[in-house]
Amino acid sequence: MSAHLQIKPLVARTELPLPLYLAPVSAGFPSPAEDYLDRALDLNELLISNPAATFYVRASGDSMRDAGIQTGDILIVDRAIEPRPGKIVIAAVDGELTVKRLRLKDGRLYLAPENPAYPCLEVSPEASFEIWGVVTCVIHRT
Numbered sequence: 001m002s003a004h005l006q007i008k009p010l011v012a013r014t015e016l017p018l019p020l021y022l023a024p025v026s027a028g029f030p031s032p033a034e035d036y037l038d039r040a041l042d043l044n045e046l047l048i049s050n051p052a053a054t055f056y057v058r059a060s061g062d063s064m065r066d067a068g069i070q071t072g073d074i075l076i077v078d079r080a081i082e083p084r085p086g087k088i089v090i091a092a093v094d095g096e097l098t099v100k101r102l103r104l105k106d107g108r109l110y111l112a113p114e115n116p117a118y119p120c121l122e123v124s125p126e127a128s129f130e131i132w133g134v135v136t137c138v139i140h141r142t
Helices: 043-047
Strands: 006-009 016-023 037-041 054-058 074-078 088-095 097-104 110-113 129-139
Touching: 037 074, 054 088, 097 129
Parallel strands: none
Antiparallel strands: 006 054, 016 037, 054 074, 074 129, 088 097, 088 129, 097 110
16 A cells, blocks of 8 residues: 655755756757756755755655656655645555545545555544645656
């Protein structure tokens, strides 16, 4: 059911502003290059809205593969975002951490995988259940 997750606190040790080009990169036919920079871009600024409420976690397993989450990916998780149905969350169920999509159906709460090989998990009222945060970004190498 669950993926093995490694929790890492967000530590913004340094800023690393890198150039952001004004012209977008074409995914179709290439266009002539423009030598014009928009401004410097810091990925912390781009990817993290609430630094004090944000942490990183490394994913393991393939239950969320159709959501683009693969083994080894780093997930950026924000505790300040309200967990609503449809959001991907990090949850603790009976002491075990998992990453799943939050679903609500007929008044029942489910943690749904994004891989048809895995079943949905209904969160029973008796279960020890806590949502740690909402996944805001997935970082993986190609």
